[in-house]
Amino acid sequence: MKSIFTLILAIFSSSFCLAQVPTSGPWRGELDHFGGKLPFNFIVGAQASKTKVDIRIQNGSEIATQGDAYFRGDSIVVPFELYDSELIGHVKDSKTLIGFWQKKRNGKLLFRIPFQAKAGSKDRFENLSPSKINLTGKYAADFWSDENNHSPGVMLLNQKGNEVTGTVLKTSGDYRFLQGNVSGDSLLLSYFDGSGIMQFRSKLIGNQIEGLHFAGLAGKRNFTAIKDDKASLPDLKKLTYLKPGFDRINFSLPNPAGKIISLLDDRYQNKVVVIELMGSWCPNCLDESRYLSPFYKKMKDQGVEVIGLAFEYSPELSISGPKIENFKKRLGVDYEILFAGQPNDETIAQVLPMLHKINGYPTTFILDKTGKVREIHTGFSGPGTGVYYTDWIHEFEQTIQNLLNEK
Numbered sequence: 001m002k003s004i005f006t007l008i009l010a011i012f013s014s015s016f017c018l019a020q021v022p023t024s025g026p027w028r029g030e031l032d033h034f035g036g037k038l039p040f041n042f043i044v045g046a047q048a049s050k051t052k053v054d055i056r057i058q059n060g061s062e063i064a065t066q067g068d069a070y071f072r073g074d075s076i077v078v079p080f081e082l083y084d085s086e087l088i089g090h091v092k093d094s095k096t097l098i099g100f101w102q103k104k105r106n107g108k109l110l111f112r113i114p115f116q117a118k119a120g121s122k123d124r125f126e127n128l129s130p131s132k133i134n135l136t137g138k139y140a141a142d143f144w145s146d147e148n149n150h151s152p153g154v155m156l157l158n159q160k161g162n163e164v165t166g167t168v169l170k171t172s173g174d175y176r177f178l179q180g181n182v183s184g185d186s187l188l189l190s191y192f193d194g195s196g197i198m199q200f201r202s203k204l205i206g207n208q209i210e211g212l213h214f215a216g217l218a219g220k221r222n223f224t225a226i227k228d229d230k231a232s233l234p235d236l237k238k239l240t241y242l243k244p245g246f247d248r249i250n251f252s253l254p255n256p257a258g259k260i261i262s263l264l265d266d267r268y269q270n271k272v273v274v275i276e277l278m279g280s281w282c283p284n285c286l287d288e289s290r291y292l293s294p295f296y297k298k299m300k301d302q303g304v305e306v307i308g309l310a311f312e313y314s315p316e317l318s319i320s321g322p323k324i325e326n327f328k329k330r331l332g333v334d335y336e337i338l339f340a341g342q343p344n345d346e347t348i349a350q351v352l353p354m355l356h357k358i359n360g361y362p363t364t365f366i367l368d369k370t371g372k373v374r375e376i377h378t379g380f381s382g383p384g385t386g387v388y389y390t391d392w393i394h395e396f397e398q399t400i401q402n403l404l405n406e407k
Contacts, residue, residue: 020093026119034220035201035214042056052069062176066081076089135159138231139225154169178190200212248367249354253309253338254338275364280323286331288364294332304400308335312339364380
């Protein structure tokens with residue numbers, strides 16, 4: 001009888017075994033990525049409570065969190081709530097974390113990738129050779145998986161010692177905050193934010209950087225980058241357009257509570273209206289919405305309205321609605337974000353039949369006070385792009401002001 005009681009007590013106790021508290025300060029982790037060990041950095045703050053700990057992911061100058069990390073049994077969970085993913089790690093000791101990063105979609109597990117992390121290091125890549133090159137500058141980049149599938153971009157790099165930060169601008173948006181190192185004549189970059197994972201492994205050969213770009217679970221492309229101060233993207237205001245015979249759009253869609261909202265509602269009449277095609281799962285949309293939220297609060301009394309059209313992975317409002325609400329709450333969004341369906345060509349054609357097509361998320365429409373579409377901008381250059389971001393803000397706000405001044 002005593003042995004059974006002891007066994008029950010042991011099982012009960014183990015189920016409530018708490019994780020050790022991780023050491024505060026910088027940590028360095030590695031994901032077991034198919035392109036090689038993918039390094040990422042995070043910072044552990046002071047323990048917020050008996051059940052929570054402050055953990056923030058770092059990519060370049062961005063140090064961010066999407067939810068409170070918490071203890072679960074003998075593990076720590078770092079949630080990325082907007083992206084339906086989480087890091088789950090067992091604290092082997094206060095300076096070692098071993099576990100996996102997993103991502104879900106509509107409640108079902110998509111994948112799980114092992115990771116390991118150790119406290120004390122601010123390094124990105126390790127075992128580096130002294131830097132032989134300085135790669136600071138702007139580059140005309142080209143990505144391809146085969147000769148019939150080329151994709152241009154603009155790469156921006158800033159090197160200090162052997163540490164490198166930067167991004168890549170594409171027509172669909174930017175690669176946000178890349179971070180890495182130069183080792184000898186090699187350039188190594190990585191990125192992890194709970195949504196996307198990518199890394200660059202390349203070398204300077206002659207006058208160009210050559211190597212491989214790995215993204216997601218299986219994306220692998222060749223890439224080259226040649227320094228070019230005049231490198232640029234195509235005109236992002238001409239990539240997305242309305243079909244012939246149309247100069248305005250219309251829609252009637254539900255908000256997360258199920259209320260049908262139309263562009264013809266009184267709220268949007270005689271206003272300059274900004275419409276953002278986006279998704280709560282999209283990091284570039286997060287960047288744009290993070291800007292639009294305070295912009296709207298500043299401008300709504302001057303005759304400006306904003307509407308988000310959220311294309312979500314689940315076709316069910318009962319599933320996608322709470323994701324949109326969580327997105328609004330985290331960013332402090334006061335304007336309507338409507339559920340538009342799933343992010344595919346068929347759904348977009350149903351919701352906006354007057355639109356030729358879209359080329360990426362986000363895509364932003366600016367309507368004048370009569371409801372006419374005056375501008376359509378593909379993609380978004382976020383804060384990781386530096387001057388491209390500030391230039392976009394200046395041009396966007398000038399356009400809005402010009403339309404407000406029209407009689």
